[in-house]
Amino acid sequence: MSSPLPYHLFETPLGWIGIAWSERGLTRLQLPERDRAATERRLLATLPGSERGEPVERRDEELPAKIAETVALLRRYAAGETIDFSSVAVDLGNADDFRLAIYDAARHLGFGETTTYGELANRAGHAGLARETGQALGRNPVPIVVPCHRIVAAGGKIGGFSAPGGSLTKEKLLELEGVRVGPPPPAQGSFGF
Structure with a gap:
Protein backbone atom coordinates (compact mmCIF):
# COMPACT_ATOMS: atom_id res chain seq x y z
CA MET A 1 0.00 0.00 0.00
CA ALA A 79 -11.91 36.95 -4.47
CA GLY A 80 -12.33 38.04 -8.10
CA GLU A 81 -8.71 38.45 -9.15
CA THR A 82 -7.66 37.50 -12.68
CA ILE A 83 -5.63 34.32 -12.23
CA ASP A 84 -3.83 32.05 -14.70
CA PHE A 85 -3.73 28.44 -13.46
CA SER A 86 -1.62 27.11 -16.34
CA SER A 87 1.43 26.66 -14.10
CA VAL A 88 -0.44 24.43 -11.64
CA ALA A 89 0.68 20.83 -12.06
CA VAL A 90 -2.17 18.33 -12.29
CA ASP A 91 -2.19 14.56 -11.94
CA LEU A 92 -5.13 13.29 -13.99
CA GLY A 93 -4.48 9.70 -13.04
CA ASN A 94 -5.91 7.24 -15.52
CA ALA A 95 -7.68 9.73 -17.79
CA ASP A 96 -7.73 8.42 -21.36
CA ASP A 97 -6.13 10.23 -24.30
CA PHE A 98 -9.42 11.85 -25.34
CA ARG A 99 -10.03 13.35 -21.89
CA LEU A 100 -6.41 14.49 -21.64
CA ALA A 101 -6.75 16.31 -25.01
CA ILE A 102 -10.01 17.96 -23.94
CA TYR A 103 -8.59 19.05 -20.57
CA ASP A 104 -5.46 20.39 -22.23
CA ALA A 105 -7.52 22.42 -24.72
CA ALA A 106 -9.66 23.78 -21.87
CA ARG A 107 -6.53 24.81 -19.94
CA HIS A 108 -5.55 27.02 -22.89
CA LEU A 109 -8.67 29.18 -22.42
CA GLY A 110 -7.80 32.41 -20.67
CA PHE A 111 -9.59 34.06 -17.77
CA GLY A 112 -13.04 35.14 -18.98
CA GLU A 113 -12.67 33.38 -22.34
CA THR A 114 -15.44 30.96 -23.27
CA THR A 115 -16.00 28.53 -26.10
CA THR A 116 -18.59 25.92 -27.03
CA TYR A 117 -18.34 22.18 -26.50
CA GLY A 118 -18.07 21.71 -30.26
CA GLU A 119 -15.31 24.28 -30.66
CA LEU A 120 -13.37 22.83 -27.74
CA ALA A 121 -13.61 19.40 -29.39
CA ASN A 122 -12.21 20.97 -32.59
CA ARG A 123 -9.34 22.63 -30.68
CA ALA A 124 -8.53 19.29 -29.06
CA GLY A 125 -8.39 17.54 -32.45
CA HIS A 126 -11.71 15.74 -32.05
CA ALA A 127 -14.10 17.54 -34.40
CA GLY A 128 -17.71 16.46 -34.17
CA LEU A 129 -17.47 15.13 -30.63
CA ALA A 130 -19.26 17.91 -28.73
CA ARG A 131 -21.41 15.51 -26.69
CA GLU A 132 -18.40 13.40 -25.73
CA THR A 133 -16.55 16.59 -24.83
CA GLY A 134 -19.35 17.50 -22.43
CA GLN A 135 -19.16 14.06 -20.88
CA ALA A 136 -15.39 14.35 -20.45
CA LEU A 137 -15.77 17.75 -18.81
CA GLY A 138 -18.42 16.30 -16.50
CA ARG A 139 -15.71 13.96 -15.19
CA ASN A 140 -13.12 16.73 -14.73
CA PRO A 141 -11.49 16.10 -11.33
CA VAL A 142 -9.95 19.58 -11.00
CA PRO A 143 -12.49 22.26 -11.98
CA ILE A 144 -11.28 25.87 -12.09
CA VAL A 145 -7.70 24.67 -12.76
CA VAL A 146 -9.08 22.79 -15.78
CA PRO A 147 -11.71 25.48 -16.41
CA CYS A 148 -14.68 23.41 -17.55
CA HIS A 149 -16.97 26.26 -16.46
CA ARG A 150 -15.71 28.24 -19.49
CA ILE A 151 -17.31 25.80 -21.94
CA VAL A 152 -20.86 26.79 -22.92
CA ALA A 153 -23.53 25.29 -25.10
CA ALA A 154 -24.14 26.39 -28.67
CA GLY A 155 -26.31 29.46 -29.05
CA GLY A 156 -24.87 31.18 -25.99
CA LYS A 157 -26.69 28.96 -23.48
CA ILE A 158 -24.88 28.16 -20.28
CA GLY A 159 -25.01 24.38 -20.63
CA GLY A 160 -24.67 21.87 -17.86
CA PHE A 161 -22.25 21.66 -14.96
CA SER A 162 -21.71 18.63 -12.76
CA ALA A 163 -20.42 20.49 -9.69
CA PRO A 164 -22.61 21.20 -6.66
CA GLY A 165 -25.21 23.75 -7.64
CA GLY A 166 -25.08 22.76 -11.29
CA SER A 167 -25.50 25.56 -13.81
CA LEU A 168 -25.96 28.17 -11.08
CA THR A 169 -22.41 27.47 -9.88
CA LYS A 170 -21.14 27.65 -13.45
CA GLU A 171 -22.89 30.98 -13.93
CA LYS A 172 -21.36 32.31 -10.68
CA LEU A 173 -17.84 31.33 -11.79
CA LEU A 174 -18.36 32.93 -15.19
CA GLU A 175 -19.71 36.13 -13.59
CA LEU A 176 -16.61 36.18 -11.37
CA GLU A 177 -14.63 36.31 -14.63
CA GLY A 178 -16.83 39.04 -16.12
CA VAL A 179 -18.76 36.73 -18.46
CA ARG A 180 -22.53 37.01 -18.80
CA VAL A 181 -24.44 34.21 -20.52
CA GLY A 182 -28.11 33.44 -21.02
CA PRO A 183 -30.31 32.35 -18.15
CA PRO A 184 -29.38 29.01 -16.60
CA PRO A 185 -31.69 26.02 -16.69
CA PRO A 186 -33.69 25.29 -13.51
CA ALA A 187 -31.58 24.62 -10.42
CA GLN A 188 -30.29 21.05 -10.08
CA GLY A 189 -30.03 20.87 -6.32
CA SER A 190 -30.03 22.87 -3.13
CA PHE A 191 -26.55 24.38 -3.52
CA GLY A 192 -26.07 27.98 -4.52
CA PHE A 193 -23.88 30.91 -3.60
Missing part, protein backbone atom coordinates in the same frame (compact mmCIF):
# COMPACT_ATOMS: atom_id res chain seq x y z
CA SER A 2 1.36 3.43 -0.88
CA SER A 3 1.24 6.50 1.31
CA PRO A 4 -2.07 8.16 2.11
CA LEU A 5 -3.34 10.79 -0.29
CA PRO A 6 -3.09 14.21 1.38
CA TYR A 7 -5.89 16.75 1.19
CA HIS A 8 -6.62 20.26 2.43
CA LEU A 9 -9.74 22.34 2.99
CA PHE A 10 -9.64 26.11 2.97
CA GLU A 11 -12.11 28.95 3.11
CA THR A 12 -12.59 31.37 0.21
CA PRO A 13 -15.10 34.11 -0.62
CA LEU A 14 -17.01 31.41 -2.56
CA GLY A 15 -17.07 29.01 0.39
CA TRP A 16 -14.94 26.05 1.47
CA ILE A 17 -12.85 24.44 -1.27
CA GLY A 18 -11.13 21.09 -0.91
CA ILE A 19 -8.10 19.80 -2.80
CA ALA A 20 -6.08 16.59 -2.88
CA TRP A 21 -2.74 15.96 -4.53
CA SER A 22 -0.08 13.42 -5.33
CA GLU A 23 3.64 13.88 -5.84
CA ARG A 24 2.84 14.68 -9.52
CA GLY A 25 0.28 17.42 -8.90
CA LEU A 26 -3.30 18.32 -8.01
CA THR A 27 -5.58 15.28 -8.27
CA ARG A 28 -8.92 16.67 -7.05
CA LEU A 29 -10.57 20.02 -6.50
CA GLN A 30 -13.91 20.07 -4.73
CA LEU A 31 -15.99 23.19 -5.27
CA PRO A 32 -17.87 24.54 -2.25
CA GLU A 33 -20.76 22.68 -0.74
CA ARG A 34 -23.05 24.27 1.86
CA ASP A 35 -20.34 24.14 4.59
CA ARG A 36 -16.88 22.79 5.40
CA ALA A 37 -18.11 19.37 6.52
CA ALA A 38 -20.17 18.85 3.36
CA THR A 39 -17.23 19.89 1.17
CA GLU A 40 -14.96 17.48 3.01
CA ARG A 41 -17.47 14.61 2.69
CA ARG A 42 -17.83 15.20 -1.07
CA LEU A 43 -14.06 15.46 -1.56
CA LEU A 44 -13.33 12.28 0.41
CA ALA A 45 -16.01 10.40 -1.54
CA THR A 46 -14.04 11.09 -4.74
CA LEU A 47 -10.62 10.05 -3.44
CA PRO A 48 -9.28 6.61 -4.30
CA GLY A 49 -8.89 5.51 -0.69
CA SER A 50 -8.39 1.76 -0.70
CA GLU A 51 -5.21 1.56 -2.76
CA ARG A 52 -3.62 4.71 -1.33
CA GLY A 53 -4.48 4.36 2.34
CA GLU A 54 -6.75 6.65 4.27
CA PRO A 55 -6.60 10.27 3.09
CA VAL A 56 -4.89 12.59 5.57
CA GLU A 57 -5.84 16.24 6.00
CA ARG A 58 -2.94 18.69 6.06
CA ARG A 59 -2.87 21.99 7.93
CA ASP A 60 -1.77 25.21 6.19
CA GLU A 61 1.75 25.00 7.63
CA GLU A 62 2.15 21.39 6.43
CA LEU A 63 1.44 22.10 2.76
CA PRO A 64 4.17 21.54 0.18
CA ALA A 65 5.25 24.84 -1.40
CA LYS A 66 3.57 24.18 -4.78
CA ILE A 67 0.29 23.22 -3.09
CA ALA A 68 0.44 26.31 -0.84
CA GLU A 69 0.91 28.40 -4.00
CA THR A 70 -2.13 26.71 -5.58
CA VAL A 71 -4.23 27.43 -2.48
CA ALA A 72 -3.17 31.09 -2.62
CA LEU A 73 -4.09 31.27 -6.33
CA LEU A 74 -7.50 29.73 -5.68
CA ARG A 75 -8.21 32.16 -2.83
CA ARG A 76 -7.27 35.10 -5.05
CA TYR A 77 -9.43 33.73 -7.88
CA ALA A 78 -12.40 33.32 -5.53
